[in-house]
Amino acid sequence: MNPNPFEIGYYCDDELKSLGFKSIGTNVKIAKNCLVVGIPNISIGNNVIIDSFCSIIASGSGNLTIGSYVHIASFCHLLASEGIDIKDFSGLSQGVKIYSKTDDYSGNSLTNPTIPNTYKSMKKGRVIINEHSIIGAGCVILPNVSVGEGASIGALSLIVSNLDSWTIYTGNPLKKLTKRSKNLLQKKEAFLMQLEQNKK
Numbered sequence: 001m002n003p004n005p006f007e008i009g010y011y012c013d014d015e016l017k018s019l020g021f022k023s024i025g026t027n028v029k030i031a032k033n034c035l036v037v038g039i040p041n042i043s044i045g046n047n048v049i050i051d052s053f054c055s056i057i058a059s060g061s062g063n064l065t066i067g068s069y070v071h072i073a074s075f076c077h078l079l080a081s082e083g084i085d086i087k088d089f090s091g092l093s094q095g096v097k098i099y100s101k102t103d104d105y106s107g108n109s110l111t112n113p114t115i116p117n118t119y120k121s122m123k124k125g126r127v128i129i130n131e132h133s134i135i136g137a138g139c140v141i142l143p144n145v146s147v148g149e150g151a152s153i154g155a156l157s158l159i160v161s162n163l164d165s166w167t168i169y170t171g172n173p174l175k176k177l178t179k180r181s182k183n184l185l186q187k188k189e190a191f192l193m194q195l196e197q198n199k200k
Contacts, residue, residue, distance in 0.1 A: 008032045008052065025068065038062060041080070045070070045088065057081065062100065067131070072096075082143060083126035089188065090129050093137040093155070100127050100143050130165070132184060152180050 010029040017024060020039050025046035030036070034050060038058030045068035050056075054076045058064040062081035066072075067088035075095045078084055082100035086092070101124045103111035109121035125144020129135065133147045136155035141147070146162045153159065154170030154177075163169060168177040 010049075022063075031074075038064075038080070042066075048072075054078070058084075073137075082124045084129075085126070086129045087131045087133075089131050090133045090135075092129075092135045093139075095138045096135050096141070097139070098127050098129075098141045100125060102143055132188075136170075150180055150182065150184075 041058040058080040064080040104121040148165030150166040
């Protein structure tokens, strides 16, 4: 018995490999109190952590691809019914919401999942979070958006259109602040080189 019942723990490699993911790498940890729907549509790379109370929905024809060295913090929500890609060395801070499909809020159609699609008009499109992007706490990303490589987005921002690479953004409405340093790429190379040396 766990001596501390408040520490729910993580599913790790052996348990995860038996659950039927489309593909799953090594050193993957998913908190045991996450909601995950559509496991056969989910691919996960190596060295990934998904923290408590995340909800990941990849049911139907949707698919979610998570690269390697990715962290998804607590309370994130990923609606991947039209596809979400989260590429290597990127991260989602607490409470990030990513929607690849949303209702039409204009009043020209009915809304919500209880209504047949005939009576609804949906905004749909794959969301791509490129390598080395970092998404701040509480951000919301709407469908058909590509976050450029190395983009950095401040907390509580709303992202409705494609973002440039290596740029820092913040706010609602979203604004460019400045260019982001690429010095982390040198750190990445040193890190990967050390990993290779450790294998020898």
